[in-house]
Amino acid sequence: MNAQRKKIITSEINYWKQNKLLPEHYCDFLITLYTQGDHEQEISATEAVLSKKKRKFKVRAVLIQSLYILIAFALLGISLKLWTQFFDGQAILLVGFLIVNCLLWLLAGRLLKLLYFTISGGAGLVLIVIFIINTVI
Incomplete structure (x- = not known):
């Protein structure tokens, strides 16, 4: 050998x-x-070969996770920019945009099996419901 x-x-x-x-x-x-x-x-x-592969996989996973988070924040930013440009002052549409974003985060969390998206989407929806209840009462 x-x-x-x-x-x-x-x-x-x-x-x-x-x-x-x-x-x-x-x-x-x-x-x-x-x-x-x-x-x-x-x-x-x-x-070891396994050690090198594991390290390479971790770097790739961190980059992909960062990209997902960046896309989510970009979508939220675009939604808020659209609201301020075209629908400023209409709180119902703002709540609608936020609900859509939270639902997309929840869906992405379920499909991609990413816990932080699932938690963010669920927590966002709960906070929106609490906000709606507080404004109605």
Whole structure:
């Protein structure tokens, strides 16, 4: 087995050991087996392929989540801008725009399985209902 392949395998085993994917004594046995008892040159778990993929996935997930939030705020901003430009002073239409935004957030939270959108949409609808009840009474 070539040295590069041994390095990859031992780094993966160290990653498993560090993250407790296998019991420690299994990992020690596998490292001893693949390095043929000469594992003085310990390879860190950060060089593992799984570790690199996990890191790349986290960065991509954060970027996608940030994009979703940015789109939601942009839609809210556009709704409020439309209201101020064309319907200023008509509170019923403002409430309607806010309800539509909250329903879209709730729908996005359900479809995309994003808890923060579901909570935001639900909390927004509850606050709008409380506002309506307070203005009527």
